[in-house]
Amino acid sequence: MQNLSPKNLLPLGPDTSGQSSQRPRLIAALALAAACGIVATSLNPVPVAASTTLVADAMNRTVGSGWGSTSSGIPYLANSPSRFAVDGSQGEITLVPGKLSHATAAINAADMQAGVDISFDSLPSTGSSYAHLGARSTADGQYTASLRLQSTGNLSLEISRTVSGKKIVLDSRQISAAARPGTAYHVDFAITGSGTASLKARAFAAGSGTPEWQLESEDASTALASAKGSLRIGGYLSASATGNSGLHVDNLVARSATEPAMQDPEPAPAPSPSPIPEPAPDAEGTVPHSEEVSLGEQAPQAGTLGAIPSTALYVSASGNDASGGTASAPLRTLSKAISKASSGQTIVVRGGSYHESVVIPAGKSLKLREYPGETVWLDGSKAITGFSAASNGWVKSGWDYDFDTSPTYTRGATDNTAEAWGFINSSYPMAAHPDQVWINGTKQTQVSSVAKLKPGAFHVDRANNKLHLGTDPTGKSVRASTLVKALSIRSGNSSVSGINVRKFAPSVPDMGAVTAEKPGITVQNLTIEDTATTGLNVSAVKNTVSNVKIQRSGMLGMNAVYADGLVVNKLASTGNNHERFNTSPVSGGLKIGRTRGVTVKDSKLNSNYGPGLWLDESVYDSKILNNDLISNTGHGLSLEISAKAVVANNRITKNSGFAFKLNNTSDVKIWNNTISGKNRVLNIVQDARRAANKSDPGHDPRQPFPDTTMTWINKNIVAKNNVFSNTGGGNAILAVEDYSGSYTAEQMKISLASNAYHRVNSTNPKWSSVWSTGAGNPAVFTTLPAFAKSTGQELNSFELTSSTVLSSTNNPTTSVTGKNSQATALPSDIASLIGQAPASKRIGSYPR
Structure with a gap:
């Protein structure tokens, strides 16, 4: 049989010809490719072992509710059929704030590679829109490749594992800083292996050249290690968003695939980010903790940092501060690694969330960096529970966090009174109070008394150590800032890369959540977000700030x-x-x-x-x-x-x-x-x-x-x-x-x-x-x-x-x-x- 080179295969991107005759040719080409043992996605084929086409759906039918069945007769089961339709050329998914929408095709496969074209109908008003391509989907959980579109236009790709309602993001990467609604993106997702699953994903503008795999991860989940399961396509819109949105889906192809397990680039364990709870949806697909599903805002892409030195110390969210700090026995905290490190040493931090304030002390120049391809957060907030109903809102006792409320750079001084020199606007009198609270990811507004409480507001009663909420926290995620500073860099010629920062509570005289205080410091490839006053402060000579996002x-x-x-x-x-x-x-x-x-x-x-x-x-x-x-x-x-x-x-x-x-x-x-x-x-x-x-x-x-x-x-x-x-x-x-x-x-x-x-x-x-x-x-x-x-x-x-x-x-x-x-x-x-x-x-x- 004739060998099929890339130019002989039709792309799996969107059909831009406007002629429906292209779609049968597409399916025929896919079938022929499968018969030849070739898997093709988008413009370039990816040769693997012999495979079988499990699903090939060009969405060239019309269905008013649900997605019906593929041309080969495989039915889709939608959790809410009214949110699904097929218009004759594309599948449609309506996204409702706070609710998962998904359609499942029962293919009963473990090793597979799937590809699909996805476009978002609009930017979310706040928060994020997600498009999900899930595999090995069973009652226990699934692996998922997701596109995440934020209200800013930032588009990222992530691989995650969900087991028993808990979702962990294994890897993520920014795809575009200015994604536009209506643009079709092709997503490829591959899973192979038993015991340890090898996961790969990539996303790119449909119709463009196929890049190398952008995300690669290994995972040893017992529940999903060798599970055969269904293919699931769906989406989610943040509960904080206003109005519905939607997705368009086209050219879905899934095939069986067998590939050798990926080799880790370093003899180190797979990343073990801290699990972030994702409660199982109810019958309507509601997810109460919608804003806690992923590891947070995606950081800018890391630059080239070079190879990790053999002498590096390692930190992991699943590590132990009593360990040696090697790749196979990482430490638990960044602070312990810094204490253990010698001047000039590199500290590598595995993906996950770390709740600590970090100081690089004077006289110890260090290189603090993320593990390649993994997302690290220093998080100054923690989950808060134990609220009880009160006469006006809800209250938590024993709240003893007492942040400095100085409104100027002089600690303890009152605000300036000279014209144009006052920090505080009388319309926002609580601005210098660093307390911060989020409910389901939505920031609450601080008020000066319990009497001023209303939905969306909170009050800190410092005299009686109480935190008051105006919004009922029942069944919701409540987080509050409990740490002041994220990172104080007090040694010259140090560098920090990929250590993202969020939700810290520095006061004005603290100068910033991250401070570069000595000469020759480099801060790069990271995000600083939701800090109470200033994100980043530089107060010494010859410092470099590169590829940093502050919001x-x-x-x-x-x-x-x-x-x-x-x-x-x-x-x-x-x-x-x-x-x-x-x-x-x-x-x-x-x-x-x-x-x-x-x-x-x-x-x-x-x-x-x-x-x-x-x-x-x-x-x-x-x-x-x-x-x-x-x-x-x-x-x-x-x-x-x-x-x-x-x-x-x-x-x-x-x-x-x-x-x-x-x-x-x-x-x-x-x-x-x-x-x-x-x-x-x-x-x-x-x-x-x-x-x-x-x-x-x-x-x-x-x-x-x-x-x-x-x-x-x-x-x-x-x-x-x-x-x-x-x-x-x-x-x-x-x-x-x-x-x-x-x-x-x-x-x-x-x-x-x-x-x-x-x-x-x-x-x-x-x-x-x-x-x-x-x-x-x-x-x-x-x-x-x-x-x-x-x-x-x-x-x-x-x-x-x-x-x-x-x-x-x-x-x-x-x-x-x-x-x-x-x-x-x-x-x-x-x-x-x-x-x-x-x-x-x-x-x-x-x-x-």
């Missing part, structure tokens, strides 16, 4: 001070200032102060309550490159009382404050940015503060006074090849003002050229430009030509009037890029910083 911090995502030489690369800081501290003096995505030689690049500082990126108080020689600063409630970018900066190839859009505020900062190069918003787009302002005035706060005490590099006077500012788009609001596109009445724009040496000005119409905003005249009122210009003629600025620039000049992805449209010939040739120094060709011509940010 839902109570006050600030990341802070850095006295951090000369800091490099921030691929930071994703979103949804921070969750507790709604005042925007000033501290809030938002990332704030840096009193630091020299800092680079922030390739990062996303989006959707924060406050500024996206704020450089303040004597920051010298900064480079802000290739970032997205989008949809923050404060300014997108703020440079304040600082000096010497390059701002290039950033997208700064949809922020509620000024898009870019430049305040008392000299020697700034602004090149090829896309800057847009409903307020002043580039707002260059001067006030009365001067670096020569020692009484003005904000000096770097490490520098001599006066600091000759720092004047706090706007001067030598160049802005070229930028898009300045005002989408309706404020009173100007560009503004240069001196509130102290000391300097004209010419004296500030502002240089503008080859920029695109955009406004909604000729009167919105009122002015094209505001231009300082020194002591008197500034000059105003209603059009760009009038501004250029009067000032000699903006040669080769142009003004557009339309609803928008940006695409939905915040890139300049052809109305701008069609005029790229008017751009100033990109200088070699700027080109080198942003990775573009010298002398290239473009207006606005470069594509990425």
